Amino acid sequence: MGRVSSVAAYCLLVGLYAVERLAELVLSARNIRWSLARGGVETGFGHYPSMVVLHTGLLVGCLVEVLVLDRPFLAWLGWPMLALALLAQGLRWWSIRTLGHRWNTRVVVVPGMPLVTGGPYRLVNHPNYVAVVVEGVALPLVHTAWVTALVFTVLNVPLLAVRLRAEEAALGRGRGRGRG
Numbered sequence: 001m002g003r004v005s006s007v008a009a010y011c012l013l014v015g016l017y018a019v020e021r022l023a024e025l026v027l028s029a030r031n032i033r034w035s036l037a038r039g040g041v042e043t044g045f046g047h048y049p050s051m052v053v054l055h056t057g058l059l060v061g062c063l064v065e066v067l068v069l070d071r072p073f074l075a076w077l078g079w080p081m082l083a084l085a086l087l088a089q090g091l092r093w094w095s096i097r098t099l100g101h102r103w104n105t106r107v108v109v110v111p112g113m114p115l116v117t118g119g120p121y122r123l124v125n126h127p128n129y130v131a132v133v134v135e136g137v138a139l140p141l142v143h144t145a146w147v148t149a150l151v152f153t154v155l156n157v158p159l160l161a162v163r164l165r166a167e168e169a170a171l172g173r174g175r176g177r178g179r180g
Helices: 003-037 045-068 075-102 127-141 146-170
Strands: none
Touching (some): 003 045, 003 075, 045 127, 045 146, 127 146
């Protein structure tokens, strides 16, 4: 794959991720309305703006690093990272589908609803966050944007810790199946 075509393909990939994120936000807004109509309560909203900035920064960083710093596509790294990024997307949408109307990008919980224990939640408490961690490394490394992968990962660790504490508190427990 030539340099121009690999960069164009990568820009298209990141663009598709951006469109997917916008679709998530539309779905999330619909689901938040559903939850609030059933007495849902939002908590832990203080970290949300930082999360939006960080996740937007991941996509922007992927493009800027590849375009400005002239990162190459290395097939031995790029193809496996693409596979991981796509698997992470699959896990994300499996999580979203399993939670149904209860999935959203904020921490909104409808009191009294039972915890979801099916789908990927029977395997791990927060499968969507597993997807985020994998994607934060894999998507940039598809085109060797290692600085973006490193910065996102380092900044995501404390943010994810705050998010997990907020979700666990909202769900009224210290362990068990999550919603993320």
